[in-house]
Amino acid sequence: MSDKDLISQIVEENKDEITKLARDIWDFAELAYNEYRSKDAIMRVLRHKGFRIEEGIADIPTAFLATCSVGSGKPNIGFLAEYDALDGLSQKACEVFETKVEGQNAGHGCGHNLLGAGTVLAAIAVKEFLERKQENGTVMVFGTPAEEGAGSKQFIARAGYFNGVDFIYTWHPSTYNEVSGVGNVAIMGANFHFSGIASHAGSTPELGRSALDAVELMNVGCNYLREHMIDQARIHYAYSNAGGTAPNVVPAHATIKYEVRAPKVSQMQELFARIVNVAKGAALMTDAKMEYEITMAFSDYVANRTLGPVLEEALKEYGAPEWSAEDYNLASSFLSTYNKTTMTNIRDELKMKFSMDNISSLLEKPLHSDVFSYNPYENKYESASTDVGDVSYVAPTANLYMATAGLGTPKHSWQNTAFSASDIGFRAMIRAGEILALASIKTARMPELIKDAKEEVKEKNGGKYICPLPEYVNPPINRY
């Protein structure tokens, strides 16, 4: 029996249990750092399969590490499970019009229910494969909550949990099947607090020092800074304390929240330092005092170029999920839920992605039924960020995208929530599990390749992972 067939056989034996797990997590729809029922359901399945579990790692109650050693226990094979939902995206399963599940606000609009369960399937398949073939390895499943919150993987990385991991394969629900060469940008968030002196704004303004003026001047300074930064960088801000509501009082305290993004963590840190200088300048101009605290940070993510081709090989061996006529029908009925502007965007994106002008056949059967090739030198970044970035700065990491939803489905939408509990979503999740398992088995047998993949990480992090979060930042449990 080929490796692929043995993996498929193990997957077949576990398919129903994992589909139920994905559906349960979808029903629980728990928000960042509150995924208690979801992680319990996952841990129950893993424990039953013989995994040893350490709960609450890195001081995050809904994080865990499940391990199972086979034979000599080497190499260490890592998987990342996510299981958090998004607020405001409650939606009934498979319904083709917007309708909330009664009494529920959150929904799996990013498909993390599929992500978590699919990863668990891959881990179980690898463990049982190693046992049946009498090969070696330690399978490690990292339960990583709050990807949609302030993240957890960077805290788990800072605590050293990924240090001994030889390689990690993970995946994310998408509308395409591919190992993407496109990266995710690094991000840092901080609160800037300004303090001045309160005073009567009419009778004694000369005694007052306005913290609100300082904030406004900081924003003006940052808006001028935008001309002199790299194109792919982003600066966003929001007032969290605008200094009160009384115009006749000089505002003594004001706070502004900033988020800075740039392709590489080093570029992001450099830009953040310039923003701190602007804040210092604003404080100097207004005679206010400024303090800032970093609240969140992720490193950038780019697929490990040594692992990418192995994952792609496994993807090509299995191919896209095998869609049924009902799957195509369901996907095409969702296309009718988008307005004209969204449809124009969808058409433009599909033309670019598939390099073709006539996409009418795609829109008739809107499920990706093929796989895209991996281009490790694509060198593009999505302007979104993920905490997988920090994992990739510690251990070789590669990410697979699998079409769990119809072509054109926007991320974080009610349509995506509906797809995440459909046969389309479940079919793609099972396929993702098979592919991750096959890629892991292939890699475990290639110690030279693992060495190269680790060298690549060293080149990227300069020899040692440095967490972009200062020590004083703790996981913001129930504060985010």
Ligand SMILES: [Zn+2]
């Ligand atoms: Zn996501």
